[in-house]
Amino acid sequence: MLTVDNLHAYYGKSHVLHGVSFQVQPGEIVALLGRNGSGRSTTAKAVMGMVQAEGRVDWKGQRLLGRKPFEVAHLGLGYVPESRDIFPKLTVHQNLLLGQKGSGKGSRWSFDDMYAMFPRLKEREHTEAGVLSGGEQQMLTLCRTLMGDPELIIIDEPTEGLAPKIVELVGEYLLKLRERGISVLLIEQKLTIAMHISDRALVMGHGSIVFDGTPDALRADAATRKEWLEV
Missing domain, CATH: 3.40.50.300 (P-loop containing nucleotide triphosphate hydrolases)
Incomplete structure (x- = not known):
């Protein structure tokens, strides 16, 4: 591959x-x-x-x-940098929207998938990304990359x-990607x-x-x- x-x-x-x-x-x-x-x-x-x-x-x-x-x-190919690089003045939902390729139709991932995987992001859906905790920003960056429907x-x-606890959650998340x-x-x-x-x-x-x-x-x-x- x-x-x-x-x-x-x-x-x-x-x-x-x-x-x-x-x-x-x-x-x-x-x-x-x-x-x-x-x-x-x-x-x-x-x-x-x-x-x-x-x-x-x-x-x-x-x-x-x-x-x-x-x-x-x-x-x-998707890339999640160590620096996270979220858009701080945009909401969680807007950050995810920017990750989509085109209309997002045909993607294996949806907004509902992201929010189901990380319920905390659903709670913060309309919150500016810049005020999220470090763990929440990491979740957001991972999900935004996934919205582009990468194969790797x-x-x-x-x-x-x-x-x-968040480290464990990230590990579970990566196993779900493999699934x-x-x-x-x-x-x-x-x-x-x-x-x-x-x-x-x-x-x-x-x-x-x-x-x-x-x-x-x-x-x-x-x-x-x-x-x-x-x-």
């Missing part, structure tokens, strides 16, 4: 990614793990056409490198700064949630993939965890 091969990325003269290669299959949750500065967010931005990159990124047989971010999104969603640190056939590339630092819900784990270090295997294999690999993940 998504194939990344020998991906290199740059910020000006700074060479950040060094030959990153991996795949995400249909209906699969893949956790992209690593310490801050390892290249995880840059990988997501490179796939979405947001940074200078070279190599190969294919989505269902189509080349992505060289396309603009909105073109990548229209091909069926890239989520960068969705549990950052959230209370444990609906949506693939997920989850960039996360919290190993507990990532290892619990993912089908496969990738570990990044110094701009390269240093581990690719199942969560069970990573649990058994104490050396990799100690060198690349643990503080």
Whole structure:
């Protein structure tokens, strides 16, 4: 579905990614793990056409490198940045409306789906997004991306700064996406949630993939965890 091969990325003269290669299959949750500065967010931005990159990124047989971010999104990839990027002066409902492609007809997701999944958003439907809590804003960003009906969603640190109960809710939400056939590339630092819900784990270090295997294999690999993940 998504194939990344020998991906290199740059910020000006700074060479950040060094030959990153991996795949995400249909209906699969893949956790992209690593310490801050390892290249995880840059990988997501490179796939979405947001940074200078070279190599190969294919989505269902189509080349992505060289396309603009909105073109990548229209091909069926959704992106939830760590910064959330809600529209603070618009209401919850208006933010969701902006996430729709065209009229939204034919989408597998509706406003009712979003509000059923996160009842708190229904309660805040007519509230300006800027006054929502951090957890509510994270819910809103995830739902707004889903309203674009992506087949794969890239989520960068969705549990950052959230209370444990909300972290659990986000994990349940991601499992629901998989149930609906949506693939997920989850960039996360919290190993507990990532290892619990993912089908496969990738570990990044110094701009390269240093581990690719199942969560069970990573649990058994104490050396990799100690060198690349643990503080």
